[in-house]
Amino acid sequence: MSASSPRDKFLALFPKLSQELLAYLRAESMPAEAISWFERNLQHNTPGGKLNRGLSVVDTVDILLCTDEQGNKVKQLTEQQWEDAAILGWCIELLQAYFLVADDMMDASLTRRGQPCWYRVPGVGNIAINDAFMLEAAIYHLLKLHFRDRPYYGHLLELFHEVTFQTELGQLVDLITAPEDDVDLNRFSLKKHHLIVVYKTAFYSFYLPVALAMRMVGINDESLYKRALDILLPLGEYFQVQDDYLDCYGAPEVIGKVGTDIQDNKCSWNINIALENASPEQRAELDKHYGQRNSDSEAKVKAVFSAKNIDVEGRFKKYEKESHERLTELIKELPQNVGAGEKGIGLKREVFTSFLEKVYKRTK
Known part of the structure; x- marks a missing residue:
């Protein structure tokens, strides 16, 4: 298969998987309008993002199977x-699509990836609830179709079920901590923020791609999954803190959106840093203006963020430096190709250094 980039090659597989899913509906004698609807659902919600999670499965399998002890491609x-790695990657992208369709409804969001959120497409509305369920169910149909005869099939099912539950727990904590129509900064804390970002983001965005790749290549030592988790969860937390910071301080033309966390009452790293360091007067200002849907209040919150005693930007730079140092040390502590069995396939440091290099000091 020739393609101009790894992303293009990955994208070129999606029509085949879509047709496999639609073939199931045809085999079940679903009416033409239902088949057409599901196809629109798949196309609108699945392939339009950055695809980083899906591509990470392919990248990780490539490192585990195709590099030597020094990390050279051999x-x-x-x-x-x-194709096996890419199918698993697309299963994560379907999981992401399922989460986003539901999340956009819960948040009453307007746009996603430069187009209307699925529930806002004319004629969709609350049918999007069922459409989200169908995106999730599609994962298990593809896994059954392609991996049922593999020795690691049960592990794949377990990973998707467990990580889905963990992500939904994170979403629950987020929703009850920071409802958009009920601003109460007393609910916020850095501890709560840590819990939300680890469960809502880190498990499915960082751990799941690596764990799926490890299962696919035959790494069975359970202790290695724990070691991977110990690196990937803090890496995922660092990624989300970056996201929170960029929402407020990133250039819209670079990050591709105008940040809305302040107006949306998000339990972000920025507000929690401010709450930890605010004077009583600054706290009163935050209580009055945070989560208010107007630009004047947003400007007043940002002014508090920039105050000398709070200095969200300066504290983020310090956090970023310390996170990079801590993650680098965690990766160095991992022996190279640890757990290699008779086939010589073990867990390699490059899996984690490649993740860290992609996200360190990113601007979008």
């Missing part, structure tokens, strides 16, 4: 190995 994935 061979290429076979087409079957690449």
Whole structure:
């Protein structure tokens, strides 16, 4: 298969998987309008994002199977190995689509990836609830179709079920901590923020791609999954703190959106840093203006963020430096190719350094 980039090659597989899913509906004698609707659901919600999570499965399998002890590329994935990894990657993208369709309804969001949120497409409305369920169910149909005869099939099912539950727990804590129509900064804390971002983001965005790749290549030592988790969860937390920071301080033309966390009453890292360091007067200002849907209140919150005693920007730079140092040390502590069995396939440091390099000091 020739394509101009790894992303293009990955994208080129999606029509085949879509047709497999639609073939199931046809085999069940679903009416033409239902088949057409599901196809629109798949196309609108699945392939339009950055695809980082899905591509990370392919990248991780490539590192585990095709690099030597020094991290040098020594061979290429076979087409079957690449396709297996890419299918698992698309299953994560379907999981992401399921979360986003539901999340947009819960948050009453207007746009997603530069187009109307699915529930806001004319004629969709609350049918989007069922459409979200169908995106999730599609994962398990594809897993059954492609991996049922593999020895690690049960582990794949377990990973998707467990990580889905963990992500939904994170969403629950987020929703009850920071409802948009009930601003109460007493609910916020850095501890609560940590819980939300680890469960809502880190498990499915960082741990799941690596764990799926490890299962696919035959790494069975359970202690290695714990070691991977110990690196990937703090890495995912660092990524989300970056996201929170960029929402407030990133250039809209670079990050591709205008930040709305302040007006949306988000339990972000920025507000929690401000709450920890605010004077009584500054706290009163935050209580009055945070979560208010107007630009004047947003400007007043940002002014508090910039105060000398709070200095969200300066504290983020310090946090970023310390996070990079801590993550680098955690990766160094991992022996190279640890757990390699008779086939010589173990867990390699490059899996984690490649993740860290992608996110360190990112601007979007």
